[in-house]
Amino acid sequence: MKIVVCIKQVPDTVEVKIDPKTGTLIRDGVPSIINHDDKTGIEAALRIKEQTGATVTVVSMGPPQADVALREALAMGCDEAYLVSGREFGGSDTYATSGILAAALKKIGYDLIITGRQAIDGDTAQVGPQIGEKLGLPQVSYVEEIQEVAEDHLIVKRQFEDGYHIIKIKTPCLLTAIAELATPRYMSVRGIVEAYEKEIKIIGFEDLKDDLELDMIGLKGSPTNVYKSFTKEVKGAGTILKDVSAEQAVAAIIEKLDAKHII
Amino acid sequence: MSKGIYVVVEQRSGKVQNVGLELIGEATRLKEDLGDDVVAVLLGSEIEDQVERLYHYGADKVVLIDNPLLKEYATEPYTKALAAVVKEYDPEIMLFGASSIGRDVAPRLASRVRTGLVADCTGLRMAKTEEEIAKEEAMGCADGTRALLMTRPAFGGNIMATLMCPRTKPQMATVRPGVMKRIAKDTTRTGELIRFDAGLTDADMNIEILEVVKATKKAVDLTEAKLIVSGGRGIGGPEGFDMLRDLADVLGAEVGSSRACVDAGWIEKERQVGQTGKTVRPELYVACGISGAIQHVAGMEGSEFIVAINKNDTAAIFQVADLGIVGDVKVIVPKLADALRKYKEEKANQ
Numbered sequence: 001m002k003i004v005v006c007i008k009q010v011p012d013t014v015e016v017k018i019d020p021k022t023g024t025l026i027r028d029g030v031p032s033i034i035n036h037d038d039k040t041g042i043e044a045a046l047r048i049k050e051q052t053g054a055t056v057t058v059v060s061m062g063p064p065q066a067d068v069a070l071r072e073a074l075a076m077g078c079d080e081a082y083l084v085s086g087r088e089f090g091g092s093d094t095y096a097t098s099g100i101l102a103a104a105l106k107k108i109g110y111d112l113i114i115t116g117r118q119a120i121d122g123d124t125a126q127v128g129p130q131i132g133e134k135l136g137l138p139q140v141s142y143v144e145e146i147q148e149v150a151e152d153h154l155i156v157k158r159q160f161e162d163g164y165h166i167i168k169i170k171t172p173c174l175l176t177a178i179a180e181l182a183t184p185r186y187m188s189v190r191g192i193v194e195a196y197e198k199e200i201k202i203i204g205f206e207d208l209k210d211d212l213e214l215d216m217i218g219l220k221g222s223p224t225n226v227y228k229s230f231t232k233e234v235k236g237a238g239t240i241l242k243d244v245s246a247e248q249a250v251a252a253i254i255e256k257l258d259a260k261h262i263i
Numbered sequence: 264m265s266k267g268i269y270v271v272v273e274q275r276s277g278k279v280q281n282v283g284l285e286l287i288g289e290a291t292r293l294k295e296d297l298g299d300d301v302v303a304v305l306l307g308s309e310i311e312d313q314v315e316r317l318y319h320y321g322a323d324k325v326v327l328i329d330n331p332l333l334k335e336y337a338t339e340p341y342t343k344a345l346a347a348v349v350k351e352y353d354p355e356i357m358l359f360g361a362s363s364i365g366r367d368v369a370p371r372l373a374s375r376v377r378t379g380l381v382a383d384c385t386g387l388r389m390a391k392t393e394e395e396i397a398k399e400e401a402m403g404c405a406d407g408t409r410a411l412l413m414t415r416p417a418f419g420g421n422i423m424a425t426l427m428c429p430r431t432k433p434q435m436a437t438v439r440p441g442v443m444k445r446i447a448k449d450t451t452r453t454g455e456l457i458r459f460d461a462g463l464t465d466a467d468m469n470i471e472i473l474e475v476v477k478a479t480k481k482a483v484d485l486t487e488a489k490l491i492v493s494g495g496r497g498i499g500g501p502e503g504f505d506m507l508r509d510l511a512d513v514l515g516a517e518v519g520s521s522r523a524c525v526d527a528g529w530i531e532k533e534r535q536v537g538q539t540g541k542t543v544r545p546e547l548y549v550a551c552g553i554s555g556a557i558q559h560v561a562g563m564e565g566s567e568f569i570v571a572i573n574k575n576d577t578a579a580i581f582q583v584a585d586l587g588i589v590g591d592v593k594v595i596v597p598k599l600a601d602a603l604r605k606y607k608e609e610k611a612n613q
Contacts, residue, residue: 123382124370129370130371133370133375139367166472169471223373224381227395243589246598260568262547263607
């Protein structure tokens with residue numbers, strides 16, 4: 001079984017701070033990481049590899065620097081890595097991005113595709129299902145457990161807000177992973193050494209020309225466009241009580257809640 | 264020409280979910296500018312008894328797709344049914360709840376019918392100013408007055424982006440539960456029912472659902488809570504939530520949490536408020552020992568009144584607090600619970 005995991009390199013938003021003067025994000029010095037849900041996907045794939053002898057390929061679309069994320073995935077134990085990268089791909093929304101990744105996946109080949117449910121920077125949860133659609137694959141998203149891996153099917157547990165489904169799905173198929181699926185392992189020292197001996201293969205627009213046209217990708221190929229972006233208005237500051245006793249604080253809270261008819 | 268504001272209404276176990284009613288409410292507001300009908304699309308099996316409710320909350324029409332294949336949610340039958348609706352009626356706008364169902368079917372559908380989709384919108388409005396209309400038309404929109412502007416948080420919620428979908432229809436968006444408000448129920452309202460045959464066959468069920476398990480315990484629904492007492496790392500440990508539960512009991516509130524506590528295993532994930540948790544807008548949000556990371560604030564800043572208690576006077580949470588207390592939560596929270604208990608007793612005796 002050939003498993004392909006799609007990963008995205010994202011800024012570690014836990015580290016993102018706001019510039020108090022300009023109200024914008026300070027991105028300088030913010031480390032890049034493999035998106036959490038995607039890393040969970042890598043772990044799930046590696047466990048299947050250990051059980052069944054499957055191979056695990058990792059793919060990322062992004063700028064050349066995204067090779068760091070791919071190296072990390074190799075060091076965790078993935079077998080091969082592809083970086084989908086090119087000027088032509090810039091400005092793609094989820095629709096165009098999924099088209100590019102679907103074309104790359106067609107070239108790479110797969111029996112099972114795993115993506116993270118969503119990336120922490122965009123939070124759309126759209127690229128996974130849209131890859132599934134573009135490749136005409138059955139999908140299960142919000143997978144919290146893979147219970148059985150057989151030659152031609154999987155049995156998975158699909159999370160809902162109010163319960164779960166146990167689902168049998170034939171391969172080839174696509175799954176999107178959530179945090180509950182697996183706790184990612186750390187890179188091993190041997191893995192790190194090996195990762196730097198492995199080649200990261202680059203897939204560019206020229207390589208995908210059979211499936212992609214220029215008007216299907218980038219800004220032009222994206223049905224959604226940004227009208228404008230802006231910093232959110234900060235709500236007017238409220239009352240801050242400092243150097244008060246606990247009793248004074250409690251009295252102040254109760255007075256407010258009473259005035260607001262909350263209690 | 265594309266026409267109509269379509270709301271895909273989610274039902275679970277045969278019951279319409281609140282997010283659907285909230286979206287119908289929002290659609291009625293868009294209707295004031297666009298003039299098009301509000302059409303609820305209801306998919307499921309033996310769910311016709313839910314149709315009336317949709318009229319009561321603002322739907323002009325209901326497209327009902329009642330089919331045994333739609334009893335439980337599965338990606339392909341739902342996508343195919345909705346694609347048939349798009350093909351038949353050519354909607355101008357289509358809205359979905361950003362639930363684990365909406366976030367599965369909406370992207371799949373958008374890709375199938377070749378249009379754009381904007382996730383987790385917090386604001387929707389029609390283009391109105393000359394500038395907005397001109398920009399939409401410059402981007403390829405045939406009639407800028409019918410263009411939808413969709414605003415969503417990006418990058419953890421600090422930056423907001425307004426997006427448009429100028430060249431393709433429907434203009435599609437998902438909205439998280441609790442973000443929009445439903446309109447007042449009017450039981451005299453009625454509408455037109457359209458029974459729609461989406462042409463589903465058994466072959467469309469391309470997965471096999473072996474088991475359906477509904478959570479037995481009453482699921483916590485923070486998005487519905489009127490009052491929330493929420494804890495962050497500053498409460499010290501899992502036992503810190505005992506103190507918050509006591510305060511919540513006195514208030515009649517639900518307990519929420521920041522991501523840090525959920526990641527640390529102090530409390531269950533369903534209580535997480537924020538970008539990767541729930542978006543809440545209660546009347547009262549008491550943030551205890553929460554530093555106020557932008558991801559957390561994104562999920563609770565819509566609260567009507569925010570009380571923050573934190574010993575660090577530079578904590579970001581104080582920037583959104585209506586009342587901020589610089590002090591030790593472990594001291595203040597128990598005293599607050601006691602004082603509220605006394606206050607309630609006195610009030611009851613008056």
